[in-house]
Amino acid sequence: MAAFIDRIRIFFKERKGSRLVLILLTALLLELVAVLQYTYTRNLLIKEEERITRMELTMESDVILNTLEEAELSMRENEWSVQKSLAHPDSLFGAVGRMIRSNPSVAGACIAVLPDYYPEKGRLFEPYAHKEGGRIVVDQIAGPDHDYTLGPDFQRALREETDFWSDPYAYGTDPVQQLTTYTYPIWDRSGRLAAICGLDIDLTWLSDTLNVHPYYPSSFGFMLTRNGRLVAGPREERVSPQTMAYVADLVMDPTVDRTIRGRHRVNCIEFRDPVNREWAYLDFRALPRSPGWIVAEVSYRDEVLAPVRSMMWRILLMALAGLAFVIFIIERFARVGKRLWESDVKQARIESELRIARRIQEEMLPKSLLDRADLAVQGFLAPAKEVGGDLFDYFVRDEKLFFCIGDVCGKGIPAAMVMAVAHSLLRQLCEQEEDPACIVGKLNGEACRNNESGVFLTLFLGVLDLTSGRLRYCNAGHEHPLFIRDTVEELPALANVPVGAFNDFEYRGQETDVAPGAVLFLYTDGVSEAMDINRQQYGRKRLRAFLSGCSRQPDALVHAVGDSVRTFVGAAGQSDDITMLALRYREEQDKNR
Amino acid sequence: MKTTVLETDGRLVAVLSGELDTAAAAETEVALKPLFESTGKDVVLDCAGLEYIASSGIRIFLNLLKTTQAKGNRVILKNVNEVIRDVLELTGFISYFEFE
Known part of the structure; x- marks a missing residue:
């Protein structure tokens, strides 16, 4: 016990300094813990953002790929029926009707017959089916004002003699539809290229699908063509065209620093929104097959890290409370120690004075x-x-x-x-x-x-x-x-x-x-x-x-x-x-x- | 040491019991405060249970005597045993107190 009191005494001899050092050390320690906790949580949240975004990009890609594959499957299923109908030009109307009915996402279908294939039908012949007010309307649309042989898809099909997807395009007015066309060449029984089929697939829903983001309120998704043209994205009220143009450029600019992660090769670019000056993460991946469109998503850092921000206050408050507690304990301990020390000193002084008094008394x-x-x-x-x-x-x-x-x-x-x-x-x-x-x-x-x-x-x-x-x-x-x-x-x-x-x-x-x-x-x-x-x-x-x-x-x-x-x-x-x-x-x- | 103060027949009575040594003197002096502060009343110290008294205790008795007599009242010692009577005799204080 005496040794313990001695230690307290030694400790508090220069007690003001020691106390300050102790308090500073505690504050530093608490601060360090807070920083570590903050960094750890921050990294955790960024990883969470990556995980969520990767999942969403994968899901979105899968939806698009499914749509494309379903359309391709429908086309192949109808190939035989089109081929058979080639023998009688008018039966192609039936075939084109079957094509549009084969799949609910098919908005329109055409069979563009090669020029002069049917001498009786003139140079051009193109049965075309489309939906109009829930009904299916079938027409022959070729004429002097519509020469399909000038269309780029038609020419490309002749050139490449293979099927392909067109980039999405806007079609019609009120409502504007986002369509993409699957082009498919057909050969007749004699092995002659006879017609180029087209399936118009409605992708209008894509913009909405890409912009359902329950995790971060300001996040948005979009899709670019292989050439970087924006074909689906958020409404203008949500994201300014300037921001959209900026992020599209980022995706296409191979010189911009990026990290590439995972099996799906998700690219991540950290950038600063030119409009609201907020830091954000841009994640994107290309579809793993033709037509190689790019799905992308932008998440703002503030929202990603929002939980850590509110947590930071809690951590800070807790650190402060801890510090206050430590100061209280130290002060209290110091006071008790000081009192002990002082009373010891006082006691010793009284004792020594009493010894002197006794000696005086004895000497009398x-x-x-x-x-x-x-x-x-x-x-x-x-x-x-x-x-x-x-x-x-x-x-x-x-x-x-x-x-x-x-x-x-x-x-x-x-x-x-x-x-x-x-x-x-x-x-x-x-x-x-x-x-x-x-x-x-x-x-x-x-x-x-x-x-x-x-x-x-x-x-x-x-x-x-x-x-x-x-x-x-x-x-x-x-x-x-x-x-x-x-x-x-x-x-x-x-x-x-x-x-x-x-x-x-x-x-x-x-x-x-x-x-x-x-x-x-x-x-x-x-x-x-x-x-x-x-x-x-x-x-x-x-x-x-x-x-x-x-x-x-x-x-x-x-x-x-x-x-x-x-x-x-x-x-x-x-x-x-x-x-x-x-x-x-x-x-x-x-x-x- | 135990001290109880009560009032009977217009007199303040302090019933003392135990040993009134130097250690107990201070608390006894406090306990007897009503007697020191009374006016117009005779004061009785009932010593039936008092086994021993040190000179510090005698001092309290003496102070009470002086205070009370200055106010024109009497201090009466009651049931004083041999030991205490002996101390009072030795110190010559016995002639100053009244006994009952």
Whole structure:
């Protein structure tokens, strides 16, 4: 525990700096976590966009390819019927009708017979079927104003002698239809190229299909021909022609940086919309077969990353909350640590001051055994706390021994302060006076001045004439001293009140002769009222019994009593100041003995 | 140490029990505050349950005595046992208190 507190102390010695560093480190860490989380989520969202777009492009390609393949299949199924009808030109009307009925996406069908194939029908002959208000209308449309041999698809079919798809084109007005034509050459039984069939497939739905985007609201899809001509896309209200032209150019410009991913070779170009200045992703792929149209999709980065944006706020808030929490903990810890440290310092200071106070107190007491030919005196003081409220003193002046023992009510510092004042006053008074009652009276007068708290001290003051052996004394409410001769007896004492109790009290002194060899033992209630763990007191009776069997040498005596009391209290420990004073007066003959 | 203050027959009675040593002195002084602050009432300290009194406790008794007497009232000690009577005798305070 002490080691732990020491560590806290060391840590907070330069605590302001350490705290700041700790907070900054935490902030940095939280920031790093937030950045990592943001980057991770961002990459995840971009991958998600790629996945969604790839899926959509694949689906759209499949729909277009299905449409084309279905048309091709219809054409092949009708090939035989057309071939058979070649023998009778008018039966080609029936054949062309079957062609339009074969497939719901077929908007129109024609059989353009090669020039002069039927001499009876003139140079040109082209049965044509189309839908008009839900009905199928079949006509012969060739004439001077419609020479199909000039049409590019017809010429190409003659040239290449193979089937092919035309690029989509707008047809008619109100509504404008997006059509694409499947051109298919037919040979007669003699192996002569006889006619070029055309199936018009309606692709008007493509623009809508390419623009259903549940994932990103502003995304749009479109389709380009192999040459980059826009044939399906969003309405003008949604996407400006300028943007459309720009993205179409991007697709066709092989110099633009792009990434190509996956089995379907989806190209991805990151670009900035020239109209709204938003960053966007352009994904596109070409149909894996002829006619090689290109389906494409544009997604705006803001919308792709929208979830991470709202998440970023949450992450930021959480990071802030975390930081606030860490700061709170650190501040709190610092405060507690500081308080611990301060209270430790305070405690140490008080302890050191108390040690000094104790030393001062000890120095006020007589230091060594007074050992003269006719006199031996020994004092003993063991305070219960660092400083005590007990005192003893003795000195010789004019062949008179002044001695006293006292006990301030209470313990610890307050008692010690009163004791220190009383002690120095007493010393002064003893320099001027010889009558104990007079000295105590004067001390009382001083002690009662401004004594609001009513602190008092019990005091025994004696003056022993070392030439005559006459003892004059005054007892102010203190434990009666014991006279140790053959027996142990109390020194009779008048019931004077303690010093500081009543200002007007008249202290009365007493006198007695001290027999040669007698020991006078003075003590405070710390001796007689010392308690063991059962709260039994040491008691006067035990003290007297102990003293009767004890050494008569003052120094041995006080230490023996001290040991006896310490043994008695045992584990209970010392609860009050223990103070003793023993003096032995010897006559001349005592010394000679 | 336990202190209970109650009023009987127009006198404030403090019933003390336990050991009134230096450690208990401070709290006892607080508990006896109503007695210190009363006016026109005699004050009784019932010491039947009081087993021991240290000089700090005597100081409280003495202060109460001075305060009460200054207001012209009396302090009466009741049911004082031998040990406490002994302490009061030794300190000479016994002659200042009235006993019942």
